[in-house]
């Protein structure tokens with residue numbers, strides 16, 4: 401799936417700019433026909449182009465940036481497994497993607513050359529899950545697990561289906577958004593399970609939801625797989641209320657529940673995408689009440705160092721100064737009290 405043909409190479413670096421060439425040497429670049437069709441590659445401000453086309457700003461590293469910003473390595477007991485929370489693990493069978501997002505939090509790990517776990521490594525990772533009875537949910541991520549062939553997906557599913565304590569299998573993927581043609585009937589059939597199978601798609605702008613993408617997502621729904629989305633809040637892509645509203649409404653209307661809006665991680669060369677958390681909170685505040693609750697994701701931060709995700713949403717409630725209840729703010733900005741009165745003596 402890596403850029404191979406001349407035409408796509410020219411689109412990624414149309415002026416043969418040495419800075420862009422240096423970025424392309426440093427980080428993986430790949431475009432699909434689907435993302436090319438969804439963007440205006442001549443417009444550097446295009447919200448889809450910004451996600452995929454390399455930029456000279458990626459050569460800037462800031463002191464807080466980390467090669468492993470969410471601390472996967474510290475929680476990896478065997479290759480391909482990240483066990484950060486008691487009841488769930490990440491299983492990373494492959495380290496390549498259909499496209500390479502310029503803000504990717506695993507950009508130091510993904511790309512051509514990283515490829516997939518070997519058969520032995522995958523067997524060891526599955527053994528780890530088999531021998532961890534507290535693991536209730538397995539989250540397949542990567543890379544992008546949907547770049548695997550239907551045959552390999554079916555093998556992994558068969559192994560997970562046979563582990564009684566695994567009740568939920570979740571896929572994190574960009575493929576339905578960036579390469580919907582890879583989602584074949586064989587692939588959908590390979591995901592069949594008596595267990596709950598959730599598919600979490602990664603989309604950041606409504607412009608990515610083309611007719612082909614919508615048709616692809618319909619096939620998962622028809623096969624009985626619940627769809628969720630995760631998005632990253634990105635400067636110049638979706639950092640305004642209208643873009644976020646359009647994205648979340650469009651996803652919800654095609655039966656994809658907006659799940660998480662991630663604050664961008666401290667990945668190397670991504671400072672041009674990051675905005676202050678306070679700005680993200682103000683954006684979330686502006687959407688409260690304006691957009692149906694079923695269309696609102698949680699605003700999440702992955703704590704650097706591997707300490708897990710926490711919501712960093714704006715606060716709507718605080719203790720009242722007199723200690724008798726709470727002060728609440730409504731979505732229009734009005735303030736109210738929620739009083740808790742002491743019982744009267746009888």
Ligand code: SF4
Pocket residue numbers: 496497498499500501503504505506507510542543544573574602
């Ligand atoms: S698809 Fe996911 S793992 Fe791959 S580059 Fe994009 S954000 Fe990173």
